[in-house]
Amino acid sequence: MKALHLNDGNTIPIVGFGTYKATEQEGIVSVQNALAHGYRLIDSAAVYDNEEAVGKGIKSSDVSREAIVVTTKLWRENLGYEQTKAAFEQSLKKLDLDYIDLYLIHWPANARNYDNWQKTNADSWRAMEELQSEGKIKSIGVSNFWEEHLKALFETAKVIPAINQIEFHPGYWQPELTRFCQENGIAVESWSPLARGKVFGNELLQAIAKKHDKSVPQICLRWITQHDVVVIPKSTTLKRIKENIDLFDFELSKDEIQQIDALPEMGFSGELPNIWPERIPT
Numbered sequence: 001m002k003a004l005h006l007n008d009g010n011t012i013p014i015v016g017f018g019t020y021k022a023t024e025q026e027g028i029v030s031v032q033n034a035l036a037h038g039y040r041l042i043d044s045a046a047v048y049d050n051e052e053a054v055g056k057g058i059k060s061s062d063v064s065r066e067a068i069v070v071t072t073k074l075w076r077e078n079l080g081y082e083q084t085k086a087a088f089e090q091s092l093k094k095l096d097l098d099y100i101d102l103y104l105i106h107w108p109a110n111a112r113n114y115d116n117w118q119k120t121n122a123d124s125w126r127a128m129e130e131l132q133s134e135g136k137i138k139s140i141g142v143s144n145f146w147e148e149h150l151k152a153l154f155e156t157a158k159v160i161p162a163i164n165q166i167e168f169h170p171g172y173w174q175p176e177l178t179r180f181c182q183e184n185g186i187a188v189e190s191w192s193p194l195a196r197g198k199v200f201g202n203e204l205l206q207a208i209a210k211k212h213d214k215s216v217p218q219i220c221l222r223w224i225t226q227h228d229v230v231v232i233p234k235s236t237t238l239k240r241i242k243e244n245i246d247l248f249d250f251e252l253s254k255d256e257i258q259q260i261d262a263l264p265e266m267g268f269s270g271e272l273p274n275i276w277p278e279r280i281p282t
């Protein structure tokens, strides 16, 4: 499978596996199934409360630890230098691993919710840089960072984030932010690549799927990977787990990509990094 080269020398498979909302038992089984069917990137987060399940799924699979890119994320309540170090150790313990491949700040401190949001993000980042230099994390990155949050981080960062994980699916794909990241050597990873099913009824996606004899979810995922963006679809259904990685026996034309690019806004979560945790009505 295609992999992206990160700015720190590591690589990341272009298709990975999401685990948000997977319960304890679902988490173990679905991670086992994902690994058995070729996924080598697993996305978790402290706030999903399933790191233990993800760790058990990894341990009980036949795939060696070194072959898997394990991601987890720092929750916003734990931003800050000491808090980041403590939260990281807790995630490592819950996952029952010796190191994490990719550790992300889940949401930036922002101007609405923090007095000195720049310092809060910078303090967490410094802690993550130290953890990386100690060998406890291979790659460090961010999630839901807009250009303003990235530029502020660049002021003090010694390490440029390897990844920015953002909402990216047909109908809401943040092209300017994606371009800014890619031009600055930051790989983009898409969360909710299927918009949690909210775009499946779209007629254009259905027509393109029919033409290629593929499903609408496969068209969404292929479109994202053809933008050189990593996808991490979540499913606890075996048939869908297999379907979501079966993406490379067809290719979308430039014209089809442009048509999907131009779809009107749909499926947006309503979560904006500059005001979140307050949702805007959708």
Ligand SMILES: NC(=O)c1ccc[n+]([C@@H]2O[C@H](COP(=O)([O-])OP(=O)(O)OC[C@H]3O[C@@H](n4cnc5c(N)ncnc54)[C@H](OP(=O)(O)O)[C@@H]3O)[C@@H](O)[C@H]2O)c1
Pocket (backbone or CB within 6 Å): 017, 018, 019, 020, 021, 043, 044, 106, 143, 144, 165, 166, 190, 191, 192, 193, 194, 195, 196, 197, 217, 218, 232, 233, 234, 235, 236, 237, 240, 241, 243, 244
């Ligand atoms: N950084 C962030 O702030 C952030 C935010 C949200 C998500 N994420 C990460 O991104 C991952 C993916 O996003 P997501 O879970 O929000 O949404 P998603 O992957 O877009 O959609 C998941 C939903 O689609 C269904 N589904 C999956 N494959 C399907 C298929 N082939 N056909 C029909 N339905 C299908 C799943 O159902 P079943 O499971 O029942 O099959 C589930 O209900 C998350 O799990 C998480 O790891 C990160």
